Amino acid sequence: MFTGIVETAGEVVGVEADEDGRRLRIRASDLDDLHHGQSISVSGVCLTVEAFGEDDDADWFEVFLASETVEKTYLGEVAVGDAVNVERAMAADGRFDGHVVQGHVDTVTTITGIEEVGEDWRFAFELPADHGQYVVDKGSICLDGISLTVAALDREAGRFEVAIIPTTYEQTTLREKAxxxxxxxxxxxxxxxxxxMVDGYRE
Structure with missing residues (x-):
């Protein structure tokens, strides 16, 4: 389980593809306790650490994307040099700062607007038609592995917005999004x- 509190923004430094899927090597700092088989969130996608090490004073790890992951996420399109958000699974004695995040991506949406408002940023997104019922005003949502709060919701226009504070903007891949x-x-x-639970009572 994850919390949506991104630890660092990593960089894709290697990509290998074959008929079974895709393997990514990601360089990221401050990940000193990686181990084989560990769950790790890469831009919100729960993956498994297959290999890890240190290169030029920076930690790196490798993950494999099965064909289903390639089809249902945009990680099948990332290239060397692209940035990704990284979060290790929450420790049992850790502080719960975000919300319950499984790393099971439901869908992919598109950024429709970016506006700087004072020191903060406002990001607007298309409301996913097949998951819009789960998006509520002031509710929690995970975008690219980041735990965020829905700041505005317009179902008629098919869009929702989140407010991004400077720390989140600087420490995640949102600063590179367009x-x-x-x-x-x-x-x-x-x-x-x-x-x-209530589905049977709605008939």
Whole structure:
């Protein structure tokens, strides 16, 4: 399980593709306790560390993207030099600062607007038609592995917005995003459980 509190922005330094999927090597700092088989979130996608090491005073790790991951996320399109958000799984005795994030991407949406407002930033996104019911005003949402709060929601226009503070903007890949770029979306899993529990009573 993750919390959506991104630890660092890593850089893709190697890409290998074959008929079974895609392997990425990612360089990232301050990841000194990596081990084989560890779960790790890469821009919101839960993956498994297959190899790790140190190169030029920076930590690196490798993950494999199965064909389903390639099809359902945009990680199948990242290239050497691209930035990705990195978060290790939450320790059992860790502080829970974000919200419950599984690393199971529901869908991919598109950035429709970016505006600087004072010291903060306002990002607007297309409301995913097949997951829009889980997006609520002031509710939690995970975008590219970042735990965020829905600041505005317009269902008629099919869009929602989040407010980004300077720390989040500087420490994540959002600073490199532009209008039209894809973003991974994981909706609040609690909403899914509630929907499943009450589904029989809505008939």
């Amino acid at each position: 209008v039209g770029d894809p973003v991974h979306v994981e909706v609040d899993v609690i909403a899914k459980y509630v929907e499943n």
